[in-house]
Amino acid sequence: MIEYQARIYVTLRPSVLDPAGTAVQSGLQHLGYDNVEQVRIGKYIELKLSAADEETAKQQLDSICDQMLANPVIENYRFELTPLSAGVKA
Amino acid sequence: MIEYQARIYVTLRPSVLDPAGTAVQSGLQHLGYDNVEQVRIGKYIELKLSAADEETAKQQLDSICDQMLANPVIENYRFELTPLSAGVKA
Numbered sequence: 001m002i003e004y005q006a007r008i009y010v011t012l013r014p015s016v017l018d019p020a021g022t023a024v025q026s027g028l029q030h031l032g033y034d035n036v037e038q039v040r041i042g043k044y045i046e047l048k049l050s051a052a053d054e055e056t057a058k059q060q061l062d063s064i065c066d067q068m069l070a071n072p073v074i075e076n077y078r079f080e081l082t083p084l085s086a087g088v089k090a
Numbered sequence: 091m092i093e094y095q096a097r098i099y100v101t102l103r104p105s106v107l108d109p110a111g112t113a114v115q116s117g118l119q120h121l122g123y124d125n126v127e128q129v130r131i132g133k134y135i136e137l138k139l140s141a142a143d144e145e146t147a148k149q150q151l152d153s154i155c156d157q158m159l160a161n162p163v164i165e166n167y168r169f170e171l172t173p174l175s176a177g178v179k180a
Contacts, residue, residue, distance in 0.1 A: 001125075009134050025137075027158055033150065035091075035140040044099050044134035047115075050125040060123065068117055 001050040004057050008079040010070045011042035045069055048084070057081055091140045094147050098169040100160045101132035135159055138174065147171055 012018050018040050025039040051057035061079050070077040102108050108130050115129040141147035151169050160167040 011134065011136070021135075024135075024158060028154060031157060033154060035150075036154070037138040037140075039135065039137040042134040042136070044101065044132040045111075045114075045129065046101070046132070047129040048127040050127075060125075064118060064123060064126070067121060068114060 003050050003084040005082045005084050006047050006049055006079055008045040010075050010077045013076055016074045093140050093174040095172045095174050096137050096139055096169055098135040100165050100167045103166055106164045
């Protein structure tokens with residue numbers, strides 16, 4: 001089994017309103033940052049995953065994102081996989 | 091003024107407990123993903139920022155993260171800046 005570090009980015013689909021992002025943008029303008037636009041807030045998830053190979057790891061991550069980490073109706077996701085170690089884990 | 095796309099990653103410091111991450115990991119194990127470990131949940135923020143140059147943009151982003159996007163007591167942040175366009179914006 002190979003252990004992978006996964007970095008997952010979950011973002012709202014562009015057509016979905018982001019009230020939290022709008023609130024942050026408004027707050028930044030109150031602080032004087034009137035050069036900031038289009039604030040969108042998403043989730044960033046890190047996890048470690050053991051799998052036989054990268055293809056299996058990707059398939060599992062797709063399922064994990066669809067089932068638990070992202071709401072596919074309103075969110076998109078993408079992820080990066082980095083192998084951490086090769087070899088049998090205890 | 092140059093317009094930049096900023097991607098900001100806010101993560102809990104390693105020493106800070108992450109109950110949401112623990113809950114997700116436990117949920118994944120209930121779904122059968124017992125090969126997943128060390129789930130940590132952070133924030134991913136996208137915004138557009140206009141600045142005279144990259145150095146100014148970085149300084150502004152540092153202030154923005156410290157003041158509004160991250161809680162420096164318990165969170166770390168990092169960001170990436172990509173120039174979107176050069177030239178005066180209307």
